[in-house]
Amino acid sequence: MTPGVNTSADLEADDAPSPEHNIRPLVDTALLSDWRGSGKVVHSAHRIYEHLISLWAPGAIEAAHDLGVFAKLSTGPMTGDQLAEACQANRRAMRVLMDGLYAYDIVDRSSTDDGPAVYRMPEEMRECLLPDGLFSLVGKIEYDRQLAWPAWRNLADAVRHDNRDEVGELQLNQINEHNYASLVRGINFWAPPVVEALRGGFETLDWPTDRPASVLDVGCGTGLYSQLLLRHFGQWRATGLEAPHIASIAEEQAERLGVAERFEVQVRDFWTESWGSGHDLLLFVNIFHLQTPESARELLHKSKQALSENGMICIADHLVTGEQDAKSIQDRFAMLFAVSMLATGGGDAFLVDEYDGWLAETGLRRLALLDTPMHRILLAGHA
Ligand SMILES: C[S@@+](CC[C@H](N)C(=O)[O-])C[C@H]1O[C@@H](n2cnc3c(N)ncnc32)[C@H](O)[C@@H]1O
Incomplete structure (x- = not known):
């Protein structure tokens, strides 16, 4: 096993993260009386307020990142005063920030009767919050600071006009290469459960590996x-x-994971340049949500040409099943992801029915649909 790479299949039962370590509520709605009757409005206001204060979480985590708090804490436990000095910040204000991170379960805090509180960063948080970890979210933090804050602030404009060009055509997502250089590193953590589910899909479909x-x-x-x-x-x-700028990141990572001899990156524009032919597996991870319906069709058309006879297409993305009543976690995430695509300049979370229609038009067919924590995997082959 390569250090820093675990899939959930590698975890022993006792190590599995427990659901109570998920994001915890900040509002104790159990204390609201009569939420079905006359208290309904007040209950709803509490729920909306809890959504509105979601802004606090990135605010606090990103401030700590900007101040260098995580880098300092990675060297060992520190008091608020020590952190304030190390990060050239105000002592009282640093304590307030650190207690906020403790409230979010980002740092641990131990207090004694006679001494100041000591903050410490759990090892798994260190991996996520420092830049060198394989599953580091630092790229996501940087991307959000560069692009997401202003984009979300102007979402109403995007809703007024949609993501259309001067002639009224829907446009592809507009994130540039510089922003991708941050983002692609910050979304690596999505991969292990997706790959694990994909391997399960190969087995279920009896697809020879x-x-x-x-x-x-x-x-x-x-x-x-x-x-x-x-x-x-x-x-x-x-x-x-x-x-080009992203290709070098992929090459370095292939070295790090010990697969460089069997992994190569070709610097190619996938719209205008050849994909070759006879590929057994075509992977599109987080690619379809950047598309318009027309460009999605074009990707499938190119896939059909590049796929071997018994080859498989894997689309891992935010697909909506549209089961109105169920409103599954994956559907809710996907619908909100579509809003995020609208905010950042194009793309969508398409319905499974839309994919099925495009596949059928192209001479392809769906073989399976698998759930993962934040994605669905659509597997397809020649019809
Ligand atoms: C959302 S990221 C997904 C990256 C990766 N598949 C993942 O899920 O981690 C989209 C990637 O597509 C690349 N990309 C977008 N348009 C491209 C094009 N026309 N040719 C080659 N790569 C492109 C971007 O540089 C970016 O790295």
Whole structure:
């Protein structure tokens, strides 16, 4: 096992994160009386208020990042005063910030009767909040600071006009290469459960994996999905298609994960340049939500040409099943992801029915739909 790479399959039952470590409520609605009757309005106001203060979480975490709090705490436990001095900040204000991070379960705090509180960063948080970890969220923090804050502030404008160009056509998502350089590192943590579910899908479909296979990872980002697959399937080779600045990130990471000999990145524009042919697995992870219906169709058309006879297309993305009553976690996340795409300049979370229609038009068909914590995986092959 490579240090820093665990999939949930590697976790012993006792190590599995317990659900109470999820995001915890900040409003004790159990204390609201009569929430079904005359207290309904007040109860609703509490719920809306809790949504509105979601802004506090990135505010506090990003301030600590900006101040260098996580870097300092990674060297060992510190008091608020020690942190204030190390980060050149005000003592009282630093204590307030640290208690906020403690409230969010980001740092631990131990207090004694006679001494000041001591803050410490759990090892798993260190991996997430410092820049060098494979699953670091620092790139996501940087991306949010560069792009997301102003984008969300202006969402109403996007709703007024939609993400359309001067001739009224829907446009693809407009994130630039500089922003992607941050973002792709900050979303690596999505990969392990997606790859685990994908492996389960191969097994369920009886799709042979114990043979040489060619993987094409379209818009591979850091390439983690194909790199994790290569670590499981020793006879496979993978090629990523990427923009130049991101390609070097993927190459370095392939070295780090020990799969560089079987992983290459080709600096190619996946719209205008060749994908080759005869690929056994085409991977599109977080690519379809950047599309319009027309460009999604085009990707499937190109896939059809590039896929081997018994090859499989894997689309891992935020797909909506549209089961109105169920409102599953995946659907709720996907619907909100669509809002985030609207805020950041294009893209959508498409319905599974839309995918099925595009697949059928292209001579392809859906083989399976799998759930993962924040994504669904649509597996497809030739019809
Ligand atoms: C949302 S990221 C997804 C990255 C990766 N698949 C993942 O899920 O971690 C989209 C990636 O597609 C790449 N990309 C977008 N348009 C591209 C194009 N026309 N040709 C090659 N790569 C492209 C971007 O540079 C970016 O790294």
